[in-house]
C-alpha cells in the first residue's frame with residue numbers, strides 16, 4: 101500500500117505526467133501533489149507522484165555512508 | 173536508477189553490520205511500523221545478518237491488516253444494498269465480522285478492484301447510472317490521493333468510505349504497552365515523505381525514544397539500525413532522517429494542505445487494537461456530501477475483529493512472530509487466510525509465509 105517507486109518525468113500535460121518507471125515502462129501519473137519538471141525523478145504511489153526525489157541526496161547518502169564506515 | 177543497486181551493495185552491508193556488532197552492547201529491540209520494511213527485512217534476511225542481541229519487531233504498519241472488521245462490514249452492507257464498491261485488491265479478501273467482500277461478490281455484490289483512486293473516478297464517470305463507493309484505506313502516504321480526488325470534484329454517483337489511519341498515534345500506542353520494551357523506532361519512509369519529521373518529535377521528547385526515518389532498500393534499514401545504536405551509545409534520543417533522498421524536514425507541504433482542507437483528525441478503531449485517539453480522518457463539513465456513511469446512512473451491527481484463534485492483534489504490535497501463532501501455515505495459509513495479517517501483501521504473516529518461514533529466527 102505504501103509501496104512507492106521512483107520514475108523519471110518524460111512529459112507533462114496539465115495535472116498529468118508521463119513517467120518512465122524503468123525498463124521503458126511508461127505510465128501516466130497525477131502530479132497535483134508535487135511541483136515537478138521534465139527530467140526529474142518522482143516517487144510514484146498508486147498513480148500519483150508523491151515527492152520529487154533528491155538525486156543529489158541519494159548520492160550524498162552513499163558517500164556519507166562510505167565516509168562514516170571507513171573512518172570509524 | 174543505478175543508486176538502487178548501490179543501496180543493496182553487499183560490501184557496504186557487511187561494513188554496516190560489522191559496525192552494528194561493535195556498537196551494540198547489551199540487548200536492543202527496535203520496532204518498524206511499515207509492511208514494506210517488514211518485506212525488506214524478511215526478504216533480505218536482515219534479522220539473521222544482524223547480531224543476536226539486536227531484535228527488529230514489526231508494529232502495526234499494514235493498512236489492510238488494521239482495517240477494522242466493522243469497516244469491511246460497512247462496505248459489505250453497501251454492496252448487498254445495490255451500491256458498487258471500488259477498492260484496492262488486498263482489501264476484498266480481508267475478513268469482516270462474518271464474511272469478506274469477496275464473499276459478498278459471490279453473493280451478487282458488485283465489487284471492483286482498482287490500482288489507483290483515479291480509476292474509481294473514471295469508472296464512476298463511465299457508468300453514471302450506478303452508485304459507486306470507494307473504500308479508501310491507507311496511511312498518510314495514500315491519504316493525499318483521496319483528498320486530491322475529492323478536491324477535484326468527483327462525479328455525483330461516487331462517494332467515499334474513508335478508512336484512512338495515521339501512523340504516529342499507533343507508534344504511541346506501542347510505547348504505552350509496558351512489556352514491549354522498545355529501544356528505538358524505525359519510522360516509515362513513504363509516510364514521512366508526506367508528513368516530514370516533525371510528527372515524530374514527541375517520541376524523543378516525551379518518551380526518550382530514538383527515532384530514525386528509513387528508506388526501503390536493505391542498506392537503508394541497516395543504516396537506520398546503525399543510527400539508532402549510535403544514538404543509544406551517545407545517550408541521545410532524537411529524530412533522524414536516513415531517507416534524505418525522499419524525506420525532507422517539513423514533508424510534502426502541498427499534500428499536507430490538501431489533506432487538511434478535506435479532512436479533520438478524529439479517533440479511530442484499529443483491528444484488534446481498539447480505539448486510538450486522533451488516529452483517523454473524517455470529512456470536514458464542506459465535503460460531507462462525499463461521505464458514503466452519511467449518504468447511505470450505513471448501519472451495521474456489532475463487529476468481530478478476530479476469528480477464534482487468530483493472533484493478529486499480537487502480530488500487529490510485534491508481541492509475537494507469525495510462527496508463534498498456532499494456526500500459522502496449518503489452518504491459516506496465504507491460500508486460505510484466517511486473519512488480515514495473512515491476507516495483505518504487507519501483513520507480517522503473509523510476508524513470512526511467502527518466504528517459507530517455519531522457524532522463529534529473531
Ligand code: SF4
Pocket residue numbers: 481482483484487494497498499500501504505509510511512513514515521
Ligand atoms: S497466522 Fe493467520 S491466524 Fe495466525 S495471527 Fe497470522 S493471520 Fe492470524
